[in-house]
Amino acid sequence: MADPTSDSTAMAIDEATRRRVIAAVAQAMFDHVEELTALDQAIGDGDHGLNMKRGFEAVMADIDTHAAKPLPEALSGIGMALVMKVGGASGPLYGTLLMTLGKQLPAEPTRAELVSAFGAAIEAVKARGKSDFGQKTMLDVLGPVHAALRDGGDLDTTADKAADATVPLKAIRGRASFLGDRSIGHMDPGARSSALMIHAITNVLETPA
């Protein structure tokens, strides 16, 4: 998710950068535990912040191992760690996202390969969640970010706008769907955590070490 100059230039993300990305994403989750939990209390069961924290604590415990691996294996390993530690809905979904990315990506992907792998990962999330765009979930951030990546849009503003855009939606998937119309007017917690991850990743990749 860097900003490669052309579709066909392969990106090399070295071990130090991999480590910084992992740490930045984890830190973003740790810094927003309360916010995510509050969002989930409003329309879910109030654990999303804690779930993400628990998952990324496990990831951080093994950061050396993860960062040392080539990009695909690193992504798969982190995805598997999330699956095995988060629980809830977000664990299998983020885990599936990352594991699919890991399966689809070469070690040094081109931008086109990244776009395609990200698209496949989103499809895998949909399949796992029996869900689709517009249902007030993390997909409503992942989808627009995927489009922005493909079309060269700004990932950060896209992610924020997309998270904000979940507010007026009525939830069709996730615990919030039990609320029906009462889910309207609240941001989806998974959309927010997705946006936070995007910020953390772009921030590292755009900042020199």
Next chain:
Amino acid sequence: MADPTSDSTAMAIDEATRRRVIAAVAQAMFDHVEELTALDQAIGDGDHGLNMKRGFEAVMADIDTHAAKPLPEALSGIGMALVMKVGGASGPLYGTLLMTLGKQLPAEPTRAELVSAFGAAIEAVKARGKSDFGQKTMLDVLGPVHAALRDGGDLDTTADKAADATVPLKAIRGRASFLGDRSIGHMDPGARSSALMIHAITNVLETPA
């Protein structure tokens, strides 16, 4: 507990008066349910007002029967009704008080007989409660009222003062005793209900029908 002119004049308490006394005592309990309950919440289990209300509702349901009987039988009958309806500590104690009075009194007692029967009833309460004066219970009103009756003192002010005097006592009997020093500073609920009954009785006996 009227104000007979001499120790040896027999008092006739007719059916109408008996009815008025019963109704007045019951009404006093009904009017002070919340106060008695609040006192019992402070140092007991919060049911004294309700217990007395339940007992006197049962008495009132049979007021015709009770009032029609001669004084001793009326007292015994009311005592038995309280025993069978109040439960808790106050039921057996007030029941024992009245049943003993009923057993000891002739139909038209002299003042001396009244004093003596009341003394015996207080002893019966002590035996039933394994209790004595100065332990922050109803006995601390009944005792002083008995003395005032014997010595010609004013029953109402004696009862009120005696109830007030339970405030600084440390409870040695009753649920309040579980509080130890924390029972100090509160009026004993049973002392208050005793004082209320005394007021109701004197009020009827001093007021012409």
Next chain:
Amino acid sequence: MKKFMNGPDTILAESLDGFVAAHDDIVAMGEDRKFVRRATLSPGKVALISGGGSGHEPLHAGFVGHGMLDAACPGQVFTSPTPDQMIAAADAVDGGAGVLFIVKNYEGDVMNFEMAAEMADREILTVIIDDDVAVETSTFSTGRRGVAGTMVVEKIVGAAAEEGRGLADLKALGDKVNAATRSMGVALSSCIVPAAGTPTFTLDDDEMEMGVGIHGEPGRRRVKLEPADAIAEEIVTAIAAEMGASGDALLLVNGFGGTPLMELYLMYHAARARLESRGFRVTRSLVGNFVTSLEMAGCSITVTGLDAETTALWDAPVQSAAFRQGM
């Protein structure tokens, strides 16, 4: 006050009717709802009758059944039942071998059962339960309160009654188990007596009532909430100080009604470690809401010293609404 009820005057009757209907294979209602008795009586055995104020459910009616009580007399909420109830219960379940009353040590209960025993025309003995070490007997002439240890006595004596033992024997056994039993409780919130409508006491958000009774009576002292380990330490220390020698023990962690099982098992974990470090061997265990105080949050810890006799009786089959094993 938020309760599932139609009104404070009918809550008890409607609840009892529900209880008997839900468990009609085990219990039957006595006349005028004065008592709940076993659906099927065993003639010839000593009849065990207990009772007390309502609001401690499943105590006592939940323990009526084979291997425990023959009848239970429910009083109004937190108010002892009246003698007519015990007399009617004894009339219904005495199979000719006499009646044992099991009574928690509150003056109201003691006096009402005492009057019943005097007024009933039959052979009755009474075991008084006073297991609550929160009440320091040196200072309180009323003596200790009877709390969760009551169900331990009901279980063990109930099993012995099933074996056909005699009245005096059962009374002695009850006294023995009571003497081997110590409890103490702590509350995190108050309860609300339905007819009163307001909390019996109030605790700040960071306070607990240490040594609370099962009617929301204030306890030893009101202190700041502490970690579970510190609470268990204080309670186990108080209990162990009042037990004779350490040895085999039953550990009962009893919820007061408003505390989830997750926390009760955590307290069990904390209490057990502390008992074992004092030389007790926890050979029997029970965790749950058995002797409650309406919706009060909190729990009590009960330890009963066991010997071979009482262990075997604890293990004997029982089939009541709230406690069932072996049948």
Next chain:
Amino acid sequence: MKKFMNGPDTILAESLDGFVAAHDDIVAMGEDRKFVRRATLSPGKVALISGGGSGHEPLHAGFVGHGMLDAACPGQVFTSPTPDQMIAAADAVDGGAGVLFIVKNYEGDVMNFEMAAEMADREILTVIIDDDVAVETSTFSTGRRGVAGTMVVEKIVGAAAEEGRGLADLKALGDKVNAATRSMGVALSSCIVPAAGTPTFTLDDDEMEMGVGIHGEPGRRRVKLEPADAIAEEIVTAIAAEMGASGDALLLVNGFGGTPLMELYLMYHAARARLESRGFRVTRSLVGNFVTSLEMAGCSITVTGLDAETTALWDAPVQSAAFRQGM
């Protein structure tokens, strides 16, 4: 937040340790506390594994034992367990006849169990429980939630597994019982997730949440508190509307953790009368705290239509920590 705990991070582990220690005649702890399993396995029978977020105790670990589950996987509070837990549990208890997962219909649970089934190298079928009529399926594509009916399925399918029935047969039975089961709940107060520390929702002193879920998820609507009869009427009406023909039924009144038994039996009384007036015959009953939401005050009503087969299976012996009969 007032809870018996030493800290939100250890509450689950300490509670599980206490649970297993208290019931070591019935259960044993799996490696790394990933699951709780029967102390003694029966080789050759289909293994029943359930699990879900913690905070619903005694569900699920309290139902591990002869006649019900073989293992239960406890997640964090209100968070589905992770696939490694289910895989480890299956490895431990699969006796060669295959594994049946019993899963409440929450996306988290469904997805985690699904991933476990994909990753585990063995024969696994899954029954999804979705008994909560508070969720109107016409509007919610996620479908109904699984609530207290889960324990009914666990009991009935557990008894059938004990008889030696095959995996496909048990899956069909589970689906049948689920299809015959309907529930709805109401909350009078919120619960507090230990790690969150604040109530999941707040109700005014005169409000209740009708149709609440077992994680404190808001329900159908927030309304003024009503008398028990009116509450029972609304719930029974909602349930009956979604049942097929009336007939023999199991009535389960389940407390959410903070409501005393007295009120649960009163609700049972109110619900039973309303079911019977609609032609149901309440032939089996259960009242208590079985599928809870931490300390939430409230209850749910569950009705399962019974036939001769499911009635007999309901009556079969069971010996778990939280549900015991006939052994």
